[in-house]
Amino acid sequence: MKKAVAIFMAVAMTLGMAACGSKKEETKAPETSKAAADTEKADDTSKADEGGSDKPVKIGWLQKNQSNAFELVINGGGEAVLEQAKADGIVEEYYLLDGQTDPSTQVSQANDLVNLGVDAVIMQPAEMDGSAPVVDILHEAGIPVVLVNSLTSNADDCEGISASNDVEAGEILAQFVLDKLGSTGKYVHLQGIIGNTASIQRTEGIHNIMDKESGWEMLDEQSAEWQGDKASKFAQDWISLYGDDLNAILCDNDDMAVAARLACIEAGREDIVVIGVDATEAALAMVADGELEGSVRQDGTTQGAEAVNKAIALAQGKKVEKETWIPFTLVTKDNVSEFYKK
Amino acid sequence: MEKAAKKQKMIFGMNRSVFMKKYGIFIVLLIMIAFMCVASPTFRTWGNVVSILQQVSVNGVLALGMVFVITAGGIDLSIGSMLALTSVIIGKSFEFSDSIWLAIILSVVVCAAFGFINGALIAKFNMFPFVVTLSTQLVIRGIGYIICDGETKTLANKAFRQIGLGKLGGFLPYSILILLVVAVVAYILLHWTKFGRHIYAVGGNMNAAIASGVKVFWTRTLSFVWMGICTAIGGVILTSRINAAQPNIGVGYETDAIAACVIGGTSFAGGVATIPGTMIGIAIIGVIYNGMNLLRISSYWQTVTKGLLVIGAVMLDMFINKKRN
Amino acid sequence: MAGEHYILECKGISKAFGGTQALKNVELHLKAGEVHALLGENGAGKSTLMKCIIGLYKPDEGSITFDGKPYSARGPADAINKGISMIHQELNPEPHLSIAESIFLNREDTRGPFLNKKLTNQKTEEILKEFDFREAPTTLMEDLTLAQAQMVEIIRAVSCNARVIIMDEPTSSLDSEETEHLFRTIRDLKKKGVAIIYISHRMEEIFEICDAVSVFRDGTYVGSRSMEGVTREELISMMVGRKVDSIFPKVDCKIGDVLFKVEGLTGKGFSDISFEVHAGEILGLSGLVGSGRSETMRAIFGLDPLESGRMWLEGKEIHIKDPYEAVKLGIAMVNEDRKNYGLCLNRSIRENISLPNLPKKQKGFLLNQRREKQEVEEVSKQLTVKAASIEDEAYSLSGGNQQKVVLSKWIMANPKVLILDEPTRGVDVGAKSEIHTLMCKFAAQGMAIIMISSELPEVMGMSDRLLVYHEGKTNGEISREEILNGEATQEVVLAKEFGEK
Secondary structure, rough: OOHHHHHHHHHHHHHHHHHHHHHHHHHHHHHHHHHHHHHHHHHHHHHHOOOOOOOEEEEEEEEOOOOOOOHHHHHHHHHHHHHHHHHHHOOEEEEEEOOOOOHHHHHHHHHHHHHHOOOOEEEEOOOOOOHHHHHHHHOOOOOOOOEEOOHHHHHHHOOOEEEOOHHHHHHHHHHHHHHHOOOOOEEEEOOOOOOOOHHHHHHHHHHHHHOOOOOEEEEEEEOOOOHHHHHHHHHHHHHHHHHHHOOEEOOOOOOHHHHHHHHHHOOOOOOOOEEEOOHHHOOOHHHHOOOOOOEEEEOOHHHHHHHHHHHHHHOOOOOOEEEEEEEOOEEEOHHHHOOOOO | OOHHHOOOOOOOOEHHHHHHHHHHHHHHHHHHHHHHHHOOOOHOOHHHHHHHHHHHHHHHHHHHHHHHHHHOOOOOOOOOHHHHHHHHHHHHHHHHHOHHHHHHHHHHHHHHHHHHHHHHHHHHOOHHHHHHHHHHHHHHHHHHHHHHHOOOOOOOOHHHHHHHHHOOOOOEHHHHHHHHHHHHHHHHHHHHHHHHHHHHHHHHHOHHHHOOOOHHHHHHHHHHHHHHHHHHHHHHHHHHHHHEEEEOOOOOHHHHHHHHHOOOOOOOOOOOOOOOHHHHHHHHHHHHHHHHOOOOOOOHHHHHHHHHHHHHHHHHHHEEEHOOO | OOOOOOEEEEEEEEEEEEOEEEEEEEEEEEEOOOEOOOOOOOOOHHHHHHHHHHHOOOOOOEEEEEOOOOOOOOOOOHHHHOOOOEEOOOOOOOOEEEHHHHOOOOOOOEEEEEOOOHHHHHHHHHHHHHOOOOOOOOEHHOOOOOHHHHHHHHHHHHHHOOHHHHEOOOOOOOOOOHHHHHHHHHHHHHHHOOEEEEEEEHHHHHHHHHHHEEEEOEEEEEEEEEEOOOHHHHHHHHHHOOOOOOOOOOOOOOOOOOEEEEEEOOOOOEEEEEEEEOOOOOOEEEEOOOOOOHHHHHHOOOOOOOEEEEEEEEEEEEEEOHHHHHHHHHHEEEEHHHHHHHHOOEEEEHHHHHHHHHHHHOOOOOEOOHHHHHHHHHHHHHHHOOOOOOEEEEEHOOOOHHHHHHHHHHHHHOOOOEEOOOOOOOOOOOHHHHHHHHHHHHOOOOEEEEEEEEHHHHHHOOOOOOEEEEEEEEEEEEEHHHHHHOOOOOOHHHHHOOOOO
């Protein structure tokens, strides 16, 4: 009896969340990625001929969160495709669940999706290891999984991947600093939350390039847990500690880069090169004003859209190409106008 | 009693236990500073002193609010969410008007209102402060997300940055000035007004306060309103420092504020606290963060150290209280 | 009485707490199958003796013999094991336990590591039937009436093979029908040979149910009587005769007009109370603990709600919702519970004294701290508070000095009506007489004083008029003349406290 009530509650709550999600999507979808939705729609119809059934399908999406700027871009890119597919009768219903960047939330939401009887699931993992059980749960229920943006430790088992390689982002960061400052210098590195896939891979990318440069020395590497305020404190203390020795601050995301850069400007150290990943609005605004050297842009819209396309195809029983890697782009003052309008 | 006290060693005209109770934590701070001066040459520089003060300004303002709440026998876990709400409100306000003052006043009014709701729920219905603020914390964070639709926005007003990072005359950071002003106001409120006395009385012994004709409802509620006002001010500094309206910031700030109070001699049993003590608690936390950064110790250890320090401070508090009974 | 068999015998029991001798060479002889009443004023030593028997206190001297063998208990649980159970006046059953769980608490039936609920319930059902108790064993304690919960306690005691059951004021919250049921049960227990120690202030009950009575006074044993042939007058005269150990310096002063008047006050623990106090008068309230004196005063002061009744101050009708309003109107109350309602122990003397008087010390928004300090110094000197400095925390003071701090704060408020609930409790003799002198002084200044005291000589010595409480109602008024000319003796007052007309 108690169990039945619990299941009922879970389903009711999930539906509630899904309702909220789709409502939000109505208002935002048109501006975020109209273009992507249009092109992908064409893709869909071409793929529909490859066999499988045309019965409307149910799609579940375990979103990492519905609050961070970058995740909203990914979500928006995919949700636009989903909305279009629903209007076209390809998708019967879709569920958007907010994982609140918590792997255990994602695990329980995976069970909810199984109960809802979805045909395919998209997941943006909250953590590399922590979210891995989700894949197993869904596979046990015979539901194919598409990972978007970042990977789980068992990503090889998944039916689809639509992501950018964060190692590449780290490499672009490091290469930018080298191009800007030459072959000698000293830098510090601000990481995200330890254990987070993006942070691990970006760190790897940075070291791939920097460790080969004998003229460059890493002074310190600390985790500011993706947070601007913590990054600001680290930047201040590093400027006090290393003084003129410090040439560059490499950040795993833009929230940290923006705050660190502001601390540099305030300390009169505009010479320190600061760069981060994500190309958030705040970062791009500073790039446009010449206050920040640059940012590395990940094409979240395309990642999201591509993941949804894969999921729909899998749900219909079609074959898809497993991995799609969407490249990063470096945004500087020269090309910022393409991505940011005041 | 009196004879026994005379036999004890005297320090600066006080017997030892009184001296330690009043200034023990100050000595801890001095030892930490002395240690850091030796361990790191950078620590001594004026630039670093300014950095520390700037870094503690947000937590400091929060602790100066929290000390009222704890002294009146409560606790507020919702301030982290309130910081985020402030950030969002400031961002929203700049979309409509360039006025910095409007943004600040709006934040203060909204946070004071949420403080009032917290306090009224607790004082009127005698609910546990822990439970009430744990719940309103979710409500407030949710409202922040709703207002900004979950998105981080750059602040449209560039001058606003000056609050968190600018310096008066290129020398004295504004954020430190704000902290000092709040500290002076808090000192006057707690030590020189009827409100402050009532805070002490309500936290010290609520029944005795009621039986002395103290309006307990208003005392408790206003302690939360003051907490709200301080949170809004802290939120203004924090928002200006990250230069963005962000609905997901502020997680864990209540812990730092509570830690600063407790380290500074505020008793969880209520009724005991001083503003100078709280300021020392704030400074100790600032020195820990800064010192460990300078010594290149991983930030995770900073968290561990802070936790241990709070346990130590609480044990000291319990030890003193036990002596009393 | 040689040759008679006693189930429980206490001989020469003494017990002191700090400097206070609570029991002095006390004895008690209890026969099997006997209902034995304990009688005495508040603080006569009845509960201290009971706590010695069930092992909560360890007597300093004396011996206890149970069933012919030397006896001592390490605590209530041990006492129960040995066959002595106590049913407390204020029951605190675990509300979420069932009747069965409550009866078999700490001796549950088990099957391996698991509880055997079925067996426990079965056993309970049988016992309940035996006591004619019509509730299922699975009923939760919180769903029972007070009388039923009490019955469960008794059943629990019997099921533990208790041979002595101590009942402390068992009928205080029962109605007459429930009392009758309890008495039937007691008679049944008697037949089974269980001895019962029955503590009660209700004379009629003692005469109805008890076989013998032992009277205590001031921690001493006065004597025992068989209920047959003893009169109420005899028992009351045994109870009084407390030594007057201090002189009461009551100075007669001019008694003015009626200052404060109440009519028909009703609330929890008291009903239909009416009286008036004049300026310069000390009105004493006497009665047994729980007779409604303190409850009335708390309600007047706004600490507890009033159900009905009207109050007038200086001829104007007043309504008091909380102490804030009482203080504003000029009514002050020194609570009997100093630690909970009197002082903030961890704050200074200065802050405690000025707490109700802060509005008068404000200079704009801020407090005038210099004036505050000055005035606190003055009042604490006037009331001879002994402390190194007014900045000392209240917890560091002796009981008498703490009480003077409480008095100081209300004197500074300059009230029209001053209510004193047990103002000299826990205060040493010196401070006590100082407090009495101060009371006279305040009365002379035109204050109306209402004083509650459980010490008969004190309340009789200090009052201009005495109002006697019995079970939530007033039971007569005694004037100072009657006391002075010997018409109203302690016996008379005590008889009224026990409900005699």
